[in-house]
Amino acid sequence: MEKVGSTSPGWYDGFRGRDVISARDFSREDYEALFRYADLYEEDPGFYRGLLKDCIAALVFVEPSTRTFHSFETAARILGCGVTAIRDPSMSSIAKGESLHDTIKMIESYGASIIILRHPARGAALYAAEISRVPVINAGDGSREHPTQAMLDLYTIARKRGGIDGLRIAFLGDLRFSRTVSSLSYALSSFKDIEIFYIAPPILQIRREVKIYLDDRGVEYKEIIDMDKAREILRSVDVLYVTRLQKERFPDPSEYEKLKGAYTVGPEILSIMRSDAGIMHPLPRVDELSPELDSKPNAWYFDQARWGLNVRVALLSLILR
Amino acid sequence: MEKVGSTSPGWYDGFRGRDVISARDFSREDYEALFRYADLYEEDPGFYRGLLKDCIAALVFVEPSTRTFHSFETAARILGCGVTAIRDPSMSSIAKGESLHDTIKMIESYGASIIILRHPARGAALYAAEISRVPVINAGDGSREHPTQAMLDLYTIARKRGGIDGLRIAFLGDLRFSRTVSSLSYALSSFKDIEIFYIAPPILQIRREVKIYLDDRGVEYKEIIDMDKAREILRSVDVLYVTRLQKERFPDPSEYEKLKGAYTVGPEILSIMRSDAGIMHPLPRVDELSPELDSKPNAWYFDQARWGLNVRVALLSLILR
Amino acid sequence: MEKVGSTSPGWYDGFRGRDVISARDFSREDYEALFRYADLYEEDPGFYRGLLKDCIAALVFVEPSTRTFHSFETAARILGCGVTAIRDPSMSSIAKGESLHDTIKMIESYGASIIILRHPARGAALYAAEISRVPVINAGDGSREHPTQAMLDLYTIARKRGGIDGLRIAFLGDLRFSRTVSSLSYALSSFKDIEIFYIAPPILQIRREVKIYLDDRGVEYKEIIDMDKAREILRSVDVLYVTRLQKERFPDPSEYEKLKGAYTVGPEILSIMRSDAGIMHPLPRVDELSPELDSKPNAWYFDQARWGLNVRVALLSLILR
Numbered sequence: 001m002e003k004v005g006s007t008s009p010g011w012y013d014g015f016r017g018r019d020v021i022s023a024r025d026f027s028r029e030d031y032e033a034l035f036r037y038a039d040l041y042e043e044d045p046g047f048y049r050g051l052l053k054d055c056i057a058a059l060v061f062v063e064p065s066t067r068t069f070h071s072f073e074t075a076a077r078i079l080g081c082g083v084t085a086i087r088d089p090s091m092s093s094i095a096k097g098e099s100l101h102d103t104i105k106m107i108e109s110y111g112a113s114i115i116i117l118r119h120p121a122r123g124a125a126l127y128a129a130e131i132s133r134v135p136v137i138n139a140g141d142g143s144r145e146h147p148t149q150a151m152l153d154l155y156t157i158a159r160k161r162g163g164i165d166g167l168r169i170a171f172l173g174d175l176r177f178s179r180t181v182s183s184l185s186y187a188l189s190s191f192k193d194i195e196i197f198y199i200a201p202p203i204l205q206i207r208r209e210v211k212i213y214l215d216d217r218g219v220e221y222k223e224i225i226d227m228d229k230a231r232e233i234l235r236s237v238d239v240l241y242v243t244r245l246q247k248e249r250f251p252d253p254s255e256y257e258k259l260k261g262a263y264t265v266g267p268e269i270l271s272i273m274r275s276d277a278g279i280m281h282p283l284p285r286v287d288e289l290s291p292e293l294d295s296k297p298n299a300w301y302f303d304q305a306r307w308g309l310n311v312r313v314a315l316l317s318l319i320l321r
Numbered sequence: 322m323e324k325v326g327s328t329s330p331g332w333y334d335g336f337r338g339r340d341v342i343s344a345r346d347f348s349r350e351d352y353e354a355l356f357r358y359a360d361l362y363e364e365d366p367g368f369y370r371g372l373l374k375d376c377i378a379a380l381v382f383v384e385p386s387t388r389t390f391h392s393f394e395t396a397a398r399i400l401g402c403g404v405t406a407i408r409d410p411s412m413s414s415i416a417k418g419e420s421l422h423d424t425i426k427m428i429e430s431y432g433a434s435i436i437i438l439r440h441p442a443r444g445a446a447l448y449a450a451e452i453s454r455v456p457v458i459n460a461g462d463g464s465r466e467h468p469t470q471a472m473l474d475l476y477t478i479a480r481k482r483g484g485i486d487g488l489r490i491a492f493l494g495d496l497r498f499s500r501t502v503s504s505l506s507y508a509l510s511s512f513k514d515i516e517i518f519y520i521a522p523p524i525l526q527i528r529r530e531v532k533i534y535l536d537d538r539g540v541e542y543k544e545i546i547d548m549d550k551a552r553e554i555l556r557s558v559d560v561l562y563v564t565r566l567q568k569e570r571f572p573d574p575s576e577y578e579k580l581k582g583a584y585t586v587g588p589e590i591l592s593i594m595r596s597d598a599g600i601m602h603p604l605p606r607v608d609e610l611s612p613e614l615d616s617k618p619n620a621w622y623f624d625q626a627r628w629g630l631n632v633r634v635a636l637l638s639l640i641l642r
Numbered sequence: 643m644e645k646v647g648s649t650s651p652g653w654y655d656g657f658r659g660r661d662v663i664s665a666r667d668f669s670r671e672d673y674e675a676l677f678r679y680a681d682l683y684e685e686d687p688g689f690y691r692g693l694l695k696d697c698i699a700a701l702v703f704v705e706p707s708t709r710t711f712h713s714f715e716t717a718a719r720i721l722g723c724g725v726t727a728i729r730d731p732s733m734s735s736i737a738k739g740e741s742l743h744d745t746i747k748m749i750e751s752y753g754a755s756i757i758i759l760r761h762p763a764r765g766a767a768l769y770a771a772e773i774s775r776v777p778v779i780n781a782g783d784g785s786r787e788h789p790t791q792a793m794l795d796l797y798t799i800a801r802k803r804g805g806i807d808g809l810r811i812a813f814l815g816d817l818r819f820s821r822t823v824s825s826l827s828y829a830l831s832s833f834k835d836i837e838i839f840y841i842a843p844p845i846l847q848i849r850r851e852v853k854i855y856l857d858d859r860g861v862e863y864k865e866i867i868d869m870d871k872a873r874e875i876l877r878s879v880d881v882l883y884v885t886r887l888q889k890e891r892f893p894d895p896s897e898y899e900k901l902k903g904a905y906t907v908g909p910e911i912l913s914i915m916r917s918d919a920g921i922m923h924p925l926p927r928v929d930e931l932s933p934e935l936d937s938k939p940n941a942w943y944f945d946q947a948r949w950g951l952n953v954r955v956a957l958l959s960l961i962l963r
Binding site: 371376403405407419420422424426427428430431611 | 709
């Protein structure tokens with residue numbers, strides 16, 4: 001990869017001033033440039049410190065979040081940005097019924113350089129970006145997309161595995177309502193020879209819109225419902241990406257109880273998977289991923305979470321500098 | 322107007338070290354000085370940046386707020402103040418029953434330079450100012466007063482209209498429980514030839530204490546209940562100031578349903594009002610003010626919200642420098 | 643006492659890099675060093691300003707708090723640390739069931755220099771310290787311990803009284819569930835000739851584990867249930883430390899109503915206690931301590947709260963520099 005840093009001839013311009021709404025909006029070149037800048041966060045920690053003067057990052061989080069909120073907040077602070085946060089809907093105008101439109105106009109008029117939005121409604125980030133004159137980053141909109149999570153997921157795979165091309169990845173759990181799975185699927189379509197396995201019960205299988213997109217881009221994927229078949233597939237994948245099966249998604253609770261065991265990942269998975277395969281999870285987890293795995297080299301999820309900071313420092317600097 | 326700024330012979334001293342509890346406490350000279358310093362925020366943005374070193378602004382918000390909170394927070398940060406916030410009553414000692422007295426003493430003992438208080442109880446800000454040795458700004462106390470909102474409202478009128486004297490203004494909606502309407506009415510009494518029209522159903526008409534004050538100061542006002550009369554008046558006013566009619570204020574919900582339409586302002590208002598008249602709203606709005614008006618030159622409310630920052634930067638600097 | 647400050651030959655090393663989990667973990671020498679550094683906060687305010695560069699204090703408060711939160715936040719800011727806060731459990735991953743383990747790992751991976759934790763579960767701070775590679779400060783774990791409160795309590799006594807040795811102290815109220823009373827009792831055991839009187843109804847008397855500890859360390863203490871006896875003792879104590887009797891602790895509410903009066907402290911206490919005795923309270927108070935006492939020289943509780951800042955500035959600097 002091309003070298004970046006203070007001695008580099010110039011910045012990568014592909015993110016400059018852009019919104020980050022969907023993982024579909026970025027090219028392989030964009031992702032690879034982002035990874036180089038994410039690497040730089042560790043190689044030369046001084047490079048990013050205070051890089052962006054007079055910038056204000058507005059974090060508008062109309063839904064619970066710890067990890068995404070704090071990694072964006074920390075990234076903004078490292079870069080020297082002021083941070084202003086609207087977090088608790090019960091204490092804000094949102095509780096009085098203010099429209100997202102007016103909230104975005106207000107944030108902007110108080111001088112924000114960038115708006116980072118988490119919102120329960122589908123399409124909220126796109127709508128905000130249309131209103132706002134400053135860039136908007138989608139930090140999760142309903143069950144649709146979470147593109148910066150896809151970026152850090154890709155970065156983790158690239159760094160652990162040496163690259164993305166030729167990846168065989170299995171997603172396990174609630175794929176229908178997981179914005180993480182949709183966004184990563186979209187992002188993977190920019191790379192070569194990807195094979196995706198969606199392991200989920202029928203009512204929680206990957207959404208039709210994602211499949212249409214993958215078909216259009218010629219990405220190979222399979223939906224797996226049978227758990228014996230799933231186990232067979234897990235023998236050969238590079239990555240198992242786990243998400244939580246939520247009880248409240250099942251019309252019939254007994255259906256959930258029946259499936260629960262098969263969708264809980266414990267140490268026995270290691271005897272099935274390849275020794276160099278990785279286990280990923282967007283976190284927070286509840287009980288779908290056993291703490292007994294935490295100390296194994298196959299547990300990539302803590303590095304994955306940690307590297308979210310690298311990726312967000314890089315992304316903010318590439319958009320705002 | 323006299324020129325201010327770094328080359329000016331001296332600062333205006335009328336706000337120095339003062340509490341801001343009621344719009345009744347300020348003179349025409351105070352308001353006009355404040356407007357000059359608010360203009361300066363746009364004319365010479367560098368003037369205010371980092372002006373106040375070693376200052377800590379404590380924001381104590383025991384009631385929902387987005388706009389007021391964030392514009393004070395942003396203003397304090399622009400001036401170089403540290404910001405400490407007590408916002409969510411459910412996570413604070415207030416939830417354990419701590420008295421406002423002890424909260425104010427604590428905030429003060431941790432080194433606050435100024436306390437900005439929003440509180441649901443009438444007179445809370447005045448009480449806090451009596452306890453505190455540092456200045457207190459009332460950011461809304463129950464339905465009584467919101468003096469910095471009155472300041473930004475006045476500033477908006479002065480800037481859009483070229484001055485306040487001779488203003489004809491109609492207030493529409495829930496005038497009884499609106500602290501915004503009370504405070505702006507008080508503030509207007511410092512200017513000449515003001516005419517105020519209070520358009521509201523009888524149970525939501527302007528409070529007696531406001532009328533007594535206006536009578537004492539010789540300000541002309543009328544209470545309007547009949548909507549045909551109201552429409553007649555709207556033909557000639559300079560400003561229509563809209564507030565929300567809240568369903569929960571009506572003992573009989575059918576009464577609310579009957580009135581609702583007449584107190585909702587849509588694009589048809591433009592065919593009634595003068596072409597140079599302005600529509601104002603303290604925001605947030607819910608559905609009393611149609612988004613179809615947003616792009617019209619008569620919609621002053623987004624500028625009004627935005628200029629809140631100018632006014633609060635100016636006010637904090639005049640109190641604290 | 644030995645002089646500290648910029649001209650001092652060296653820092654006290656007893657706190658460097660340590661966790662602060664229990665008041666049992668510190669020696670007389672530690673406490674006395676801490677007091678000298680706490681004094682220094684007033685003697686030479688410039689000494690601490692910006693002392694710790696590139697430090698990030700993470701405040702994780704999974705339980706209501708105003709005073710402890712804000713004094714730690716203010717102390718960290720004075721020292722030049724960035725502050726990142728996880729406060730409202732309803733807006734964070736904790737609401738999604740994330741384990742404390744994963745929260746601590748996340749906080750750490752985002753670069754925290756120190757973690758300050760308030761948590762409702764017993765032993766939460768100890769557990770966090772075992773996971774974390776950076777120091778952890780226990781800011782209250784259930785009803786067990788609150789060691790930094792003990793530090794500021796001791797500092798208040800030392801400063802008001804000239805020293806700790808020979809102290810006669812009475813604790814009044816709910817001693818069983820008060821982490822403040824446990825931690826201060828432990829801390830007092832490092833000093834000489836201490837006499838402790840625990841005044842409480844039987845169901846709210848001091849916990850067995852505290853008594854065992856005091857017995858082991860040879861500290862004299864008495865449990866007092868009879869209120870006539872209590873009044874007799876109050877004549878001679880140096881300090882009366884008041885905590886709240888909470889109605890919800892009593893299985894029988896009428897029992898609470900009967901006792902309530904005897905556990906409420908008003909101005910009449912001054913005719914019983916020695917004229918130089920002090921009244922302390924961890925605050926917030928509700929109605930167990932009358933505001934009529936506030937202006938008396940015996941009311942030490944506002945200084946006690948205020949000096950929390952001195953002690954926390956000193957402690958953070960001693961751990962992190």
